[in-house]
Amino acid sequence: MWFVDFAPLKLGALVPHAIAAATGLVVHSANVMTALTRFLRDRRTLLVLDSCEHLVDEIASCVSQILRGAPLVHTLVTSRTPLRVAGEQTRRLPGLGVPPSAENLSAKEALTFSAIELFVERATERHESFVLGDAEAPAVADICRKLDGIALALELAAMRIDVFGVEGLRKQLDDRLRLLGARRAGTERHRTLAATLDWSYGLLPAHEASVLRAVSVFAGAFRPSDAAAIAALPTRAAAVILGELAAQSLLSVDGEADSREVLYRLLETTRAYGLEKLVASGEDQIARLRHAEHVRDVVGVAAGSSHHFRHGNGEPLTVATSAICVVPWHGPPRYLGKPRCSWSSPPPAPCYGITSR
Known part of the structure; x- marks a missing residue:
């Protein structure tokens, strides 16, 4: 078995050289891939290739050539995105196990x-x-649970236990991206939670990064058609981008809304990061406006094209983008219970309706 860590490597052209160096092969030929494939041809071995996402195209090309020329070689790859080579089997690694409820635990x-x-x-x-x-x-x-069972986040949080204690640490997690840092060992991108997310976000093409920011307004599950409304894209284009983000482990597949659409969800940690990027980009106001308009339209369809609801005292309430009642949006109405609005000042009576937050 040979292990290759690609995290420090910046140039895709050096991928064959990195694998050759890990195997101990000294290459005197200008064609490193040919020499590497010849060296591996009759060997039954395992190549473990770690942190491949930033060089995925070059590594995929190299692995394809090795597997064709050296059929006894197997590869085990860790990457946020699949190589998409022939014969590849993908296994997604979820977060560590957490209890569904902490009550009486x-x-x-x-x-x-x-x-x-x-x-x-x-x-x-x-x-x-x-x-x-x-x-x-x-x-x-x-x-x-708030850290989604992410091993790195848990390790970074545990490092602050001597400063905040358990209860203090729990209260600090709303600012988790800045809180979870200060580890000196390891690669730079593993020293803070923000650095890890920066690494993944920095690899995204501009259009995928834009959609990731847009969907951070969803507090729960959403469909491609919901994402399309916020990102101002055709549903088919949004669905393709969401599939790419899911393939890169930046979105979770949460099931199927119906026979036509998949449900997606952001982990809370990724969502917090996406919201920060949304604000930093200056797109937060337009994203929230589109979100409110989309919710208004969806609720209107569900209510027979009527956007009118009633306060608890029977007085009519119109759900509009400028409505002052705001609750978290968790996707289309059928995924919600009966939400109670949160007002900036006490309402005259309980109010029920849905808008953007």
């Missing part, structure tokens, strides 16, 4: 979940007196 029960186990292990390394008790278990479970 004991420490013993909590430690059966891999995310909590990792957090406690790293927290103990950071602060040797840290012990997970029953009192802290629900808060730690909530931390792990």
